[in-house]
Amino acid sequence: MTTQDATDATIDLLKELVQRPSVTPEDSGCQDLLAERLEGVGFSIEHMPCGEVKNLWARYGSEAPLVVLAGHTDVVPTGDESDWKVNPFSAEIIDNKMYGRGTSDMKGGVAAMVTAAERLLSNHTNIKGSIAFLITSDEEGPAIDGTRHVVETLRSRGEKIDQCIVGEPSSSEQLGDVIRHGRRGSLGCRLVVRGIQGHVAYPHLARNPVHEAAPFLTELVSIVWDEGNDYFPPTTLQISNIHGGTGATNVVPGTLTIDFNLRYCPDTTPDHIRSTIEQLAHSHELEADFTWVDSANPFITKPGPLTAAVERAVTQVTGVTAKLNTAGGTSDGRFIATLAEEVIEFGTTNATIHQVNECVDLDELTTASIIYERVLTDLLT
Numbered sequence: 375m376t377t378q379d380a381t382d383a384t385i386d387l388l389k390e391l392v393q394r395p396s397v398t399p400e401d402s403g404c405q406d407l408l409a410e411r412l413e414g415v416g417f418s419i420e421h422m423p424c425g426e427v428k429n430l431w432a433r434y435g436s437e438a439p440l441v442v443l444a445g446h447t448d449v450v451p452t453g454d455e456s457d458w459k460v461n462p463f464s465a466e467i468i469d470n471k472m473y474g475r476g477t478s479d480m481k482g483g484v485a486a487m488v489t490a491a492e493r494l495l496s497n498h499t500n501i502k503g504s505i506a507f508l509i510t511s512d513e514e515g516p517a518i519d520g521t522r523h524v525v526e527t528l529r530s531r532g533e534k535i536d537q538c539i540v541g542e543p544s545s546s547e548q549l550g551d552v553i554r555h556g557r558r559g560s561l562g563c564r565l566v567v568r569g570i571q572g573h574v575a576y577p578h579l580a581r582n583p584v585h586e587a588a589p590f591l592t593e594l595v596s597i598v599w600d601e602g603n604d605y606f607p608p609t610t611l612q613i614s615n616i617h618g619g620t621g622a623t624n625v626v627p628g629t630l631t632i633d634f635n636l637r638y639c640p641d642t643t644p645d646h647i648r649s650t651i652e653q654l655a656h657s658h659e660l661e662a663d664f665t666w667v668d669s670a671n672p673f674i675t676k677p678g679p680l681t682a683a684v685e686r687a688v689t690q691v692t693g694v695t696a697k698l699n700t701a702g703g704t705s706d707g708r709f710i711a712t713l714a715e716e717v718i719e720f721g722t723t724n725a726t727i728h729q730v731n732e733c734v735d736l737d738e739l740t741t742a743s744i745i746y747e748r749v750l751t752d753l754l755t
């Protein structure tokens with residue numbers, strides 16, 4: 375099979391996926407299309423819907439090791455379509471870039487992985503192990519009925535995953551520069567500080583929660599949680615929303631509401647974060663209610679066979695030396711990591727994801743597909 379075949383097949387498949395307007399949690403027929411393609415090269419297909427979410431588990435072979443390619447067919451909303459230079463579901467190609475919602479996050483990755491598997495299986499009849507696709511339509515939404523559900527189903531059947539590549543757009547400046555081998559944890563909190571509402575002219579009859587919280591907040595944002603480690607950057611805290619006041623200029627507010635989120639390195643535990651912040655509030659004598667949301671556990675795949683295989687393929691195909699990192703938001707890799715020996719995320723550049731005029735460079739797309747094929751060849755033949 376020639377590079378031209380790889381190019382045409384991947385671009386055609388991506389176009390068909392982008393033209394299905396699968397705004398989360400919709401799948402809009404994307405998984406049926408993928409199932410048909412994979413069935414055509416010998417995969418057995420299992421649809422694993424959960425609630426309104428569609429999930430696909432497709433497996434080729436029954437032997438170990440099992441290498442999983444994972445991704446999602448849902449996309450984030452387009453925003454105001456008139457801000458786009460093309461219709462966001464038209465998959466138009468301009469200057470060697472395909473434009474459309476999901477082109478880089480992550481229908482491009484899905485298309486590139488599927489055509490990689492198709493080429494591998496048409497070139498090799500002796501696969502040593504199995505390949506599976508884990509595709510969900512609930513990655514951009516609550517992420518409860520998607521990958522998590524499939525992983526729990528597999529766990530209940532006693533299935534194990536040896537290695538998993540999530541085809542999320544991990545690259546930063548150029549294709550292949552970043553392989554994500556873990557993610558930080560995410561811990562959020564809504565804090566309500568209570569005071570006593572009153573007239574600004576009679577402060578002795580009121581208690582102002584804004585004034586009481588101010589020195590606490592100064593200390594909160596200056597806490598150094600850890601130094602990070604070889605695999606993770608230091609833990610960070612950001613205040614995202616703060617609200618107090620009735621809108622009137624002559625009323626001392628009765629409450630102040632503050633939202634903050636920590637992206638944490640595993641050197642710091644969620645329990646330690648919670649108790650440190652609650653003690654700090656206590657030491658400032660705040661009347662405070664905390665509502666914590668532990669939204670993602672951290673995970674790490676230490677450098678090993680999978681990271682080495684991807685690094686090698688990247689260098690062979692592009693000449694780029696990939697860096698391993700754990701930055702970025704959370705992803706479905708966190709669920710797969712509970713069942714898999716090794717999980718990494720690798721895909722095209724992410725400069726336009728979730729933006730107006732999201733696009734993917736067609737050379738990058740095809741090259742990514744060749745890298746996926748080479749990794750599979752390395753691991754399974």
Ligand SMILES: [Zn+2]
Pocket residue numbers: 446479480513542543
């Ligand atoms: Zn994504």
